[in-house]
Amino acid sequence: MSVPGRNPHLGGGPNLVNIEVMRNHSELFRAECMRLISEADKSCKRLQNNDNKQLDQRVRDIQFLKKELELKLEEIILDIDVLIALQSRVEKALEACKDPLRVTVLCLEERMKRLPSERLHDEVDRELLKEREAIEGVASLLQRVIEQTTEQIRLNRSAKYQLEKDLKEKYEAQCIDNFCASMTTHSIENLQHHCQCVCLDGLTVTPKQWENISDINIAKAEQQKNNSLSLRALVEALLEQTSADMQKQFQATTAAFQQNVQEIKSAKSQMEDQLAKILLEFASQQRISGDLQVAVTENEHALGLAQARLALRRQRPAKEQCHDPAQSRLLAEVQQLAFQISKLREAVAQSEKEQRALVRCQLELQKNIEIKANSLYIDEVICAQHREPIIIHNF
Template sequence: MRIVSVLDHSPQQGGGASLVNIEVMLNHSELFRAECKRLIMETDKACKRMQDNDNKQLDQRVRDIQFLKKELELKLEEITLEIDVLIALHNRVVKALEASKEPLRVTILCLEERMKRSPSERLHDEVDIELMREREVIEGVASLLQHVVEQITEQIRLNRSAKYHLEQDLKEKFDAQCIDNSCAIMTTHSINNLHGLKNKNTASPSLTLTPKQWESMSEINIAKAEHQKTNSMSLRALVESVLGQTAADMQKQIQATTTAFQLNIQEIRTAKSQMEDKMPKVLLEITSQQRIREDLQLAVTENEHFLSLAQARLALRRQRPGKEQCHDPAQSQLLAEVQQITAHISKLREEVAQSEEEQRALVRCQLKLQESIDTKASSLYIDEVICTQHREPIVIHNF
C-alpha cells in the first residue's frame, strides 16, 4: 500500500484538496498500522506454533533417544555381566590348567623312578601301560585347556569390543539427549546463555543421517552385542562340559593307574614273601647237605678202615707156608670183601662229590634267591613308597 505524500500536490490546489489528501493519508496510515498488527500477530502465532512443533519434535526425539538408551543400557548390562562371568570362567580354566601340572609331574616322576628298577624287573607291565596312558591323558587335557583359555581370551576381547561400542553409543546418546533437552527448555530469554557454547562446538559436520539410519546404527551395535553374548554363552556351556569331562577323564585314568599300582604292589609283596619263605628251606637244605657230606666222608673213613683190615688179613695170609696157601673160602671171602669195600668207598666218594655239587647249586640258589628278594624289595620300595606317596595327594575334582 502506498501512502500519498502531501508533496505530491501542488500548492495551487485549494485547502479543501489538501484536507482530502491528509484524510487519505491518515486512512492509509491507519490501514498500514492495522496490517502491521495483523502481520505481527500472524508471525507471533506462526513462531509460537513452530516452537510448539519444535518442542513436540524435540520431546519425541528425546523419547526416541531414551528408548534406544534403555535398549543400549540393557544390552550393556548384559554384556558386562557376561564379561564378568567369562573372566571368572577364564580364571577357573587357568587354575585347572595349573592343577594339571602336578599330576603330570608325578606321572613322569613315577615313570622315571620305575626305570631305575633292575633289568629283570624293568618290564613293560600293566603299571607302565597305565602310567603312559595317564601321561597321554593329562597332556591331552593340558593342551585342550590351553586352547580353551585362548578361546575364552578371544571371546572376552570380542565382548569388550561390543561393550566399547555400546558405551560410545550411549555416551553419544546421552550427549544428544542433553542437547535436545536443553533445546526443549530453551527460550528467547535464555538464548544469550548459550553464546559461550557456540564457540565450544567442535563437533564434526553432520552426517545427514535419516532417522532410520540413526536408529539402525544403534540396532547394529545391539545386534553385535547380542551376537557376542550368544557366542559367549555357547562357549561357556562348552567350556563347562569340557571342564567336567576332562576332570572325569583324568580322575578315571588316575584311578586306573592307582589300581594297577595296588595290584602290582600286592603281586610283588606276595612273590617276595614266597621267596622269603623259601630262603630258610634253602639254608636248611645247605646245612643238611653239609651234614650228609660229613656223614659220607665219615662212612668213607670207616670203610677205608674195613678195607685196611681186609687187606692186612690178605697180606698176613700170604705169609702162610707154601702148601697152606690154598684158595680156601676164607681167602675168597677176603678177596670179595676187598672188592666190595673198594666199590663202596668209590660210590661213597662219588656221593661226596655229588653232595658238594648239590651244595654249590644250593648256594647259588640262595644267592640268586637273595638277589631276587632284594630286587623285589627295591621294586616294592619304588612302587609302594616313592610312587604311591607322591601320588596320594593327587585328587582331581571338577574344575
C-alpha cells in the same frame, strides 16, 4: 467562483478529504498489523509447541534406545565378568596339570632305573605313558581354550566400547535436546554470546540411519553375548570332561601300580620261600655229606681191619693156610667194604655237586630277590611317594 463542498473558512488550508483517506488507510493498516501480529504470535507459539513436541518425542526416542543400550551393556559387562572368571578357572586347571605331569614323568624316569632284567614295558609303563599323553593333551586343549576365551573377551570389550560410546553420544544428545526443549526467547540472549552456529550438513544422518547405528551396536553385542554363551557351555563341558578323563587315567595307573606291586611281592615271596627251602636243603645236604664222610671213614677202618686180619692169617704155617670159611668171609668182607667205600665216595662227590647246585640256586634266588626288592622299592615307595600328594579335583 467557489469550489463545492469546500469550507470557505478553511481558505487555502489542508485537504481534509485526503487527510481523512490517509487516516482511514492508516487505521486499516494498523488493524492489519494487529492481525498480522496476532497471527504471527499464534504461528510462533504453534511452531514452538510443535518444536517442543518433536524435541520431547526425540528425547523419548533417545531414552528408549538408551534403555536398550544400557540393558545390552549390562548383559555384555556381566558376560565379560563371567568369561574372566571362567578364564581364571581354565588357567588354574592348566596350572593344576603341571604337578601330575611332572610326577608322571618322574615315575617313568624312576622306573628306568630298574635293573635291566626288570626294565620291561609292562602294564604300569603303558598306563604311565597313557597318563602323560592324556595330561599333555588336556594341557594343550586348555591352552587353546584360554586363547579362545581371551579373544572372546576382547570381542566383548569391543562391543562394550561401542555401546558405551553410543550411550555417551545419546546422553549428550539427550542433554542438548532437553535443554533445547526448555529454552525460551529470553534464555537465548546469554547463549548467543557463547555459542556459534556450526554447519554439520556433511555429517548429518537420517533418522533411519541414526536408529540403525544403535541397532547395529545392539545386534553386535547380542551376537557376542550368544557367542559367549556357546563358549561358556563348551568350556564348562570341557572342564568337566577333561578332569574326569584325568581322574580316570590316574586311577587306572594307580591300579596298575598296585597290581604290579602285588605281583612283585608274590614273586618275591615265592622266591624267599624257595630260598628258605634251599637253605634248609643245603644244611641237610651238608649234614648228609658229613654223615657220608663218617661212613667212608668207618668203612675204611673196617676195611683196614679186614685187610689186617687177612695179612696176619697169611702168616699161618703152610699147612694151616686153609681157605676156610673165615678166610672166605674176610675176602668177601674186603670186597664188599671196598665196594661200599666206592659207593660212599661217589655219594660224597654227588653230595658236593648237589651242594654246589644248591649254592648256585641260592645265589640266583638272592640276586632275584634283590632285583624284586629294588623294583618293589621303586614302585611301592619312590613312585608312591611322588604320586601320593597328587589329587585331581574337578576343574
